[in-house]
Amino acid sequence: MAARFDLNDQSVVVIVGSGAGGGALGRELSTRGIKVVCFEAGRRLQLSDIENDGPKMGAKMSWQDLRYGEGDIPKTNPVYSCKTVGGTTTHWTANCPRFRDFEFRALSTYGQLEDCNLADWPLTLKDMEPFYGRAEAMLGVTGTHGIPRLPESNNFKVMAAGARNVGYKDFDTYNMAINSETRDGRAGCLQTGFCSSGCFINAKWTTLFTHIPQAEATGYFDLRPECMVTQVLTDDKGKATGVRYVDKDGNAFEQKARVVCLAANVVETTRLLLHSNTARFPDGLANSSDQVGRNYMRQVATTVLGLMPHEVHFYKGTQTAGVIRDEVKHDTTRGFSGGYQMHTLSLGPERVAAIMDPNGWGKNYAALLRKYKNIAGLNVNGEDPPQQNNRITLHPTEKDRFGMPVAVVNYRFHKNTLAMLKHAQGKADAMYRSLGATEVFFTTLFGATHNMGTARMGKDAATSVCNKWGQTHDIKNLFVSDGSLFVTSASANPTLTIIALALRQAEYLAQQLKSGAV
Amino acid sequence: MLTTRRQVLIAISQLATAATLVSCTRSADQAAATAGNTNLELLASVAYDILPFAELPAELYVKAAQQILDLKDNHVVAGLEKLRDASHNAAWKDVPEAERVAILSSLQDSPFFGVVRANTLKVLLRDPATFAIVGYGGSTIQYGGYISRGFNDINWLPAAKNQ
Numbered sequence: 267m268a269a270r271f272d273l274n275d276q277s278v279v280v281i282v283g284s285g286a287g288g289g290a291l292g293r294e295l296s297t298r299g300i301k302v303v304c305f306e307a308g309r310r311l312q313l314s315d316i317e318n319d320g321p322k323m324g325a326k327m328s329w330q331d332l333r334y335g336e337g338d339i340p341k342t343n344p345v346y347s348c349k350t351v352g353g354t355t356t357h358w359t360a361n362c363p364r365f366r367d368f369e370f371r372a373l374s375t376y377g378q379l380e381d382c383n384l385a386d387w388p389l390t391l392k393d394m395e396p397f398y399g400r401a402e403a404m405l406g407v408t409g410t411h412g413i414p415r416l417p418e419s420n421n422f423k424v425m426a427a428g429a430r431n432v433g434y435k436d437f438d439t440y441n442m443a444i445n446s447e448t449r450d451g452r453a454g455c456l457q458t459g460f461c462s463s464g465c466f467i468n469a470k471w472t473t474l475f476t477h478i479p480q481a482e483a484t485g486y487f488d489l490r491p492e493c494m495v496t497q498v499l500t501d502d503k504g505k506a507t508g509v510r511y512v513d514k515d516g517n518a519f520e521q522k523a524r525v526v527c528l529a530a531n532v533v534e535t536t537r538l539l540l541h542s543n544t545a546r547f548p549d550g551l552a553n554s555s556d557q558v559g560r561n562y563m564r565q566v567a568t569t570v571l572g573l574m575p576h577e578v579h580f581y582k583g584t585q586t587a588g589v590i591r592d593e594v595k596h597d598t599t600r601g602f603s604g605g606y607q608m609h610t611l612s613l614g615p616e617r618v619a620a621i622m623d624p625n626g627w628g629k630n631y632a633a634l635l636r637k638y639k640n641i642a643g644l645n646v647n648g649e650d651p652p653q654q655n656n657r658i659t660l661h662p663t664e665k666d667r668f669g670m671p672v673a674v675v676n677y678r679f680h681k682n683t684l685a686m687l688k689h690a691q692g693k694a695d696a697m698y699r700s701l702g703a704t705e706v707f708f709t710t711l712f713g714a715t716h717n718m719g720t721a722r723m724g725k726d727a728a729t730s731v732c733n734k735w736g737q738t739h740d741i742k743n744l745f746v747s748d749g750s751l752f753v754t755s756a757s758a759n760p761t762l763t764i765i766a767l768a769l770r771q772a773e774y775l776a777q778q779l780k781s782g783a784v
Numbered sequence: 785m786l787t788t789r790r791q792v793l794i795a796i797s798q799l800a801t802a803a804t805l806v807s808c809t810r811s812a813d814q815a816a817a818t819a820g821n822t823n824l825e826l827l828a829s830v831a832y833d834i835l836p837f838a839e840l841p842a843e844l845y846v847k848a849a850q851q852i853l854d855l856k857d858n859h860v861v862a863g864l865e866k867l868r869d870a871s872h873n874a875a876w877k878d879v880p881e882a883e884r885v886a887i888l889s890s891l892q893d894s895p896f897f898g899v900v901r902a903n904t905l906k907v908l909l910r911d912p913a914t915f916a917i918v919g920y921g922g923s924t925i926q927y928g929g930y931i932s933r934g935f936n937d938i939n940w941l942p943a944a945k946n947q
Binding site for chain 1: 928944
C-alpha cells in the first residue's frame with residue numbers, strides 16, 4: 267500500500283516528477299526496498315476522468331503556467347508538457363524507437379557543425395541495449411519481444427502508398443507502447459483515435475496506471491500529487507538535503523532527503539536547478555560548467571497534411587502508429603547531418619484548420635474545412651543539433667504564483683535543421699502528390715513535446731552537467747532523471763530512452779546507496 | 785432544404801434580439817435590440833461571415849458572439865464601433881455580402897478581427913454540429929472506438945505491388 271514518510275526522514279530518495287523518468291525510477295527504487303517520496307505538481311486523474319475531447323483533456327492534463335518563448339517558437343506556451351500524475355506519459359502517443367548506434371556518436375559521425383555543441387554520449391547503444399530491452403518489455407512495445415504490431419489504419423495506408431511511390435522500403439505500424447492485444451492487465455487498442463488525450467481503455471501505457479500503482483504496492487513509495495517543488499535545498503558542504511514544496515492549499519513544507527532526483531521535464535528541471543542557487547552555487551545547482559539550461563533541443567519537426575482526392579478519415583485509429591525509417595541515416599548528400607523519421611499523425615478539425623491557414627476565414631475557408639475527411643497527415647521527427655544559445659533561462663523580473671522566476675525558452679533553427687525540414691517537406695509533398703493530393707500544408711510552429719539537453723551527460727565536468735549515470739558532477743546526491751540528460755536528440759522520440767536511462771540510473775543509485783557513496 | 789446565408793442571418797438576428805431584450809431594461813437598449821444592431825447580433829453575424837456553415841444552428845453563432853463579449857476586450861468594443869461606422873449603422877443582415885466581406889477584409893489584420901476570428905473558430909470547431917459538417921467523428925467512448933467502424937476501410941489507394 268501507499269507509504270507516507272516523515273518530512274524529517276533523511277533516508278528517503280526524493281523524485282520530482284511522476285512521468286516517464288520519475289515514474290520508472292520510482293518503481294525501480296521502491297521495488298528494491300528503497301524509500302521514495304515522489305512529488306507531482308499536478309493532480310491524479312482516474313480512468314473515469316478521461317474524455318474523448320482534446321481541449322477538455324488539455325485543461326485537465328497540461329502545464330498551463332506561464333512560460334515565454336523567444337526565437338522560432340511560440341511566444342507563449344513554447345513547449346507542451348503535462349502537470350498531472352503520469353506526467354507527459356498521459357499525453358504521449360507512445361512511439362518507442364530506440365536510438366541508432368550512430369546517434370549516440372553524433373560528433374564522431376558528423377564532425378562538429380558550425381556554431382553547434384555536438385558531442386558523443388558517454389555511453390553506447392551496447393550499454394543501453396539491456397535497458398532498452400527491459401523498458402520495451404515493461405511497456406509492451408509492439409514489434410518487440412514477440413508482441414504483434416498494431417493493424418494498419420487508413421492514414422497509415424495512405425502514407426505507406428506514398429512511401430512506396432517515392433521508393434521507401436522501411437515502413438510499418440511502428441514500435442508502440444499501445445497494446446495490440448490484451449496484455450499485462452491492460453486492454454488491446456480499440457482504435458479510438460484519442461491517444462494524446464489519455465486512453466480511456468488503458469491500451470496505451472502510462473506511468474499513471476502502471477508504474478505508479480506498482481510502486482505504491484511495494485509500500486516504499488509515497489506519492490504527493492498537487493505538490494509543487496520550488497527549491498532543491500543544499501547545505502554548506504554542497505550536498506543536497508531535501509526540497510521545499512508547496513501543497514494544493516498553498517502551505518510550504520520542507521522534505522528532507524538522502525538523494526534528490528529531478529524528473530520534472532526539461533523546463534521545470536532546468537528552472538529548479540537555476541532557481542536553487544545559493545552563496546556556494548551562485549549560478550544555480552550543478553552549474554559549474556555553465557551548461558545548465560544550454561543545448562536545449564526539441565526535435566526537427568514539421569506536421570504535413572495532404573488534401574487527398576478521396577476520403578481518408580484519418581482521425582479513425584491510433585494517432586501515430588506508422589513510421590518510415592528510410593531517412594534515419596547520416597548521408598550528407600541530402601545537404602544535412604543526422605536523420606529523420608516520418609510518423610502518421612491525425613488531428614481534430616480545430617488543429618487542421620490552423621495548419622491549413624492560420625489566418626483563414628470566409629467562404630473559401632469554410633469550403634476548405636469541409637474537406638477535412640479527405641486529409642491525411644504525418645509528422646516529421648528529426649535530429650536537432652545542440653546549440654549553446656538555444657537555452658532556457660529565468661526571467662529577470664517576472665515570477666509565478668510560487669515566487670519562482672518564469673522560464674524563458676530561447677530557440678532558433680540551425681541551418682542544418684532548415685535543410686532537413688526542406689528535405690523532409692519535399693519528400694512528404696512528393697508522397698502525397700503521387701497519390702493525387704491537390705494541396706499539401708505544412709507547419710513548424712508549435713509547442714514542442716520532445717524537450718531535451720539542458721543538463722547534458724558527459725565525461726568531462728567542465729563541459730557537461732551529469733555523468734553517464736545522470737548524477738550531477740558537482741553534487742553527488744543530486745541526479746537528473748529526464749530528457750534534460752540527452753547529449754543529442756537523435757531522430758527517435760525520447761520517451762523510451764528516458765525510461766531506459768532511468769532503469770540504468772536506478773541500478774547505479776541502488777549500488778551507491780548500499781555502499782554509502784551517496 | 786437548402787438554407788441560405790440570408791436565412792441564417794435572419795435567424796441569428798432573431799435569437800440575438802431575443803437574448804438582448806431579456807436582459808435590457810432601458811427603452812433605448814430595447815430599441816437598439818429591435819433595430820437589429822446590438823453588439824451581440826453584430827458579432828454573431830460577423831462570426832457567420834468568418835466561418836459560414838449554413839447548416840449550423842444560429843444558436844452556435846450567437847454562443848460564439850456571447851463568449852467574445854464576455855471577454856470584455858477593449859479591442860472588441862472598438863472594433864464594433866468601426867464596423868458600425870463602416871456600414872453607416874445599417875443592420876448587418878441588410879448589408880450586402882460583398883460589402884461586408886470588404887469591410888471585414890479591411891479589418892483582418894486588426895486585434896479586433898484576431899480576437900473574433902480565434903474565438904469563433906474555437907466555439908465552432910469544437911462543436912459536434914460542426915464535426916458532422918466537416919466529417920469528423922468526435923468522441924468514440926460511447927461507440928468503442930473505430931476498431932469495427934472503418935479505421936482501415938480505405939479502398940481507393942493503388943494496390944501494393946509484390947516486391
